[in-house]
Amino acid sequence: MEEKQVRIQLEDAAYTYEGASSPALSGASAIVREGEFVAVLGHNGSGKSTLAKLLNALYLPSEGRVVVCGYDTSREEFVWEIRRRAGMIFQNPDNQIVATVVKEDVAFGLENLGVPAEEMYPRVESALASVRMSRYADSAPHQLSGGQKQRVAVAGILAMEPSVLIADEATAMLDPSGRRDVLETIRDLNRNKGITVVWITHFMEEAALADRILVVSDGRIVKEGIPREVFSDVEGMRALHLDVPRMTSLAADLRREGMPLREGILTVDDLVKEVERLCPLKSAI
Amino acid sequence: MSIEVRHLTHAYAKGTALQTVALDDISFTVREGEFVGIVGHTGSGKSTLVQHLNGLLKPTSGQVLVDGEDLNGEKVDRRALRRRIGLVFQYPEYQLFEETVARDIAFGPKNMGLPADEIDRRVRRAMESVHLDYAKYAESSPFELSGGQMRRVAIAGVLAMEPEVLILDEPTAGLDPRGRDRILTMLEELRARDHTTVLMVSHSMEDMARLADRLLVMSEGRLAADGTPREIFGRPELMRSVGLDVPEAARLCAALRQRGYDLPPDLYRMEELRGCLLRLWKEGNAC
Ligand SMILES: Nc1ncnc2c1ncn2[C@@H]1O[C@H](COP(=O)(O)OP(=O)(O)OP(=O)(O)O)[C@@H](O)[C@H]1O
Ligand SMILES: Nc1ncnc2c1ncn2[C@@H]1O[C@H](COP(=O)(O)OP(=O)(O)OP(=O)(O)O)[C@@H](O)[C@H]1O
Numbered sequence A: 001m002e003e004k005q006v007r008i009q010l011e012d013a014a015y016t017y018e019g020a021s022s023p024a025l026s027g028a029s030a031i032v033r034e035g036e037f038v039a040v041l042g043h044n045g046s047g048k049s050t051l052a053k054l055l056n057a058l059y060l061p062s063e064g065r066v067v068v069c070g071y072d073t074s075r076e077e078f079v080w081e082i083r084r085r086a087g088m089i090f091q092n093p094d095n096q097i098v099a100t101v102v103k104e105d106v107a108f109g110l111e112n113l114g115v116p117a118e119e120m121y122p123r124v125e126s127a128l129a130s131v132r133m134s135r136y137a138d139s140a141p142h143q144l145s146g147g148q149k150q151r152v153a154v155a156g157i158l159a160m161e162p163s164v165l166i167a168d169e170a171t172a173m174l175d176p177s178g179r180r181d182v183l184e185t186i187r188d189l190n191r192n193k194g195i196t197v198v199w200i201t202h203f204m205e206e207a208a209l210a211d212r213i214l215v216v217s218d219g220r221i222v223k224e225g226i227p228r229e230v231f232s233d234v235e236g237m238r239a240l241h242l243d244v245p246r247m248t249s250l251a252a253d254l255r256r257e258g259m260p261l262r263e264g265i266l267t268v269d270d271l272v273k274e275v276e277r278l279c280p281l282k283s284a285i
Numbered sequence B: 001m002s003i004e005v006r007h008l009t010h011a012y013a014k015g016t017a018l019q020t021v022a023l024d025d026i027s028f029t030v031r032e033g034e035f036v037g038i039v040g041h042t043g044s045g046k047s048t049l050v051q052h053l054n055g056l057l058k059p060t061s062g063q064v065l066v067d068g069e070d071l072n073g074e075k076v077d078r079r080a081l082r083r084r085i086g087l088v089f090q091y092p093e094y095q096l097f098e099e100t101v102a103r104d105i106a107f108g109p110k111n112m113g114l115p116a117d118e119i120d121r122r123v124r125r126a127m128e129s130v131h132l133d134y135a136k137y138a139e140s141s142p143f144e145l146s147g148g149q150m151r152r153v154a155i156a157g158v159l160a161m162e163p164e165v166l167i168l169d170e171p172t173a174g175l176d177p178r179g180r181d182r183i184l185t186m187l188e189e190l191r192a193r194d195h196t197t198v199l200m201v202s203h204s205m206e207d208m209a210r211l212a213d214r215l216l217v218m219s220e221g222r223l224a225a226d227g228t229p230r231e232i233f234g235r236p237e238l239m240r241s242v243g244l245d246v247p248e249a250a251r252l253c254a255a256l257r258q259r260g261y262d263l264p265p266d267l268y269r270m271e272e273l274r275g276c277l278l279r280l281w282k283e284g285n286a287c
């Protein structure tokens, strides 16, 4: 199989906030290829949002290099090219809201991209529909509930159809069905349209669905691997102030009690299959 | 301190074309020392509801009674009441305003007229409760912190007032797993030690399964259900119909029951599930 194009390349990148005594991120190296879904985990203050902001050229690396879709973020003439390709959903939706009417807010990014009006309207409509916010198209964003704001922020980026989507805790304030909707919508774009996704989250169950996980701790990328590998080290993850998916943790507890469950359990389905294997129903024998 | 909500209705932008009825005839009572979880889909009215409980929003109709007294009555000293009923907002970062973390957390206790050494003690204790290192962050600017760190400062600011009733609107959203666990443990301790009444809004059914004595389920501005977690999580169809879900332990249990395994229908805690699965494996039946 031919290797996919590199979408994001970090080469020993560092960032230090003005006046800070130590860098918020340093020595960060990573490669993300087209169509990958990469989850980023890390304790509060580990440097995830700093990393995200380096990826869409909001911050420039104080050392090293960040290349997005082939463009070096430190070259000012490329900032525009980067922003139109790499869309970012910010951690706090209020930092993203710019207009006084929801549909205008969602259209804002498209206007900036120079999308013609007749194309803009259907894109805004469909983005709002995909986050189930159509009935709020004419509302004022600042009068929405926390989760409604977050959905609007997601819609604004979906409408732009970026080739790289960076989501900084995009589901933190959503209800369980909203979280499923948003994750499904983005996974669908990822699988069917080849959109590259960088998914920052504190939900281990979400990270379990990624192709690959990066773990950040104290400003450094300390682990990288597929979910099964990363989550096989329960104690290691806890030491980083993180965790493993609940089903993984339950399976580990049961294994300790002697139940010979296979390794690599991440989801409810995984565990159901193992229970069926180890405890066959009498009627089924 | 008990809180009684009677036929509470709230309309935003009342009388305009944009009128939104966010709360529609809500009634319930919270007893002293109870831990009440409030769940509900996005926009169901949870934040609107909790802002009525310390008098920040006024009912369009209906009443909120605190220890039997109408919170919006004329004689009530609302400022004094807000010290006894602490509210952590959904996006509490916006409440931060002081130059340093320690001063921000000290703001409430200072306004209460407490002596300096008591304020200092409370600030340190509150920072420890939310797992923020005093030596490292006390003198930092709250605006130079990460999202999760800001949330911790905001929670600490309310804890430092040591309120009798603590209301938290999505306190663990954006916290890392260790921080989330730390806050939940702290709430368990507060309840056990000080009999603090706690109302917590959360989208995490897992947190609710761990802590709540009782759950209020909101949907479209109405109270769709009020019961123990066991009663509520035993009704997955109800939960899904209002945009919510049941904890993962209950989901696994339901999936196994569907395949013919004899497991209890109302199981929702991980520890129970673990015991059942072990028995199933060792003895061939779960209960
Ligand atoms: N504007 C700022 N000025 C100075 N320091 C900052 C600023 N923003 C963040 N920091 C510091 O940089 C470090 C990394 O912060 P960052 O926001 O990247 O963390 P994060 O991993 O996104 O955390 P969270 O999970 O809480 O969102 C933290 O130590 C934080 O205190
Ligand atoms: N200031 C406001 N002006 C007008 N309408 C508002 C205002 N604040 C909230 N609303 C509306 O009232 C309803 C209830 O909002 P509320 O914030 O109470 O929901 P919530 O249950 O807290 O939701 P979430 O889980 O998303 O935080 C929503 O439909 C919302 O759009």
Ligand SMILES: [Mg+2]
Pocket: A048, A049, A050, A091, A168, B146, B147, B148
């Ligand atoms: Mg962050």
Ligand SMILES: [Mg+2]
Pocket: A145, A146, A147, B046, B047, B048, B090, B169
């Ligand atoms: Mg809310």
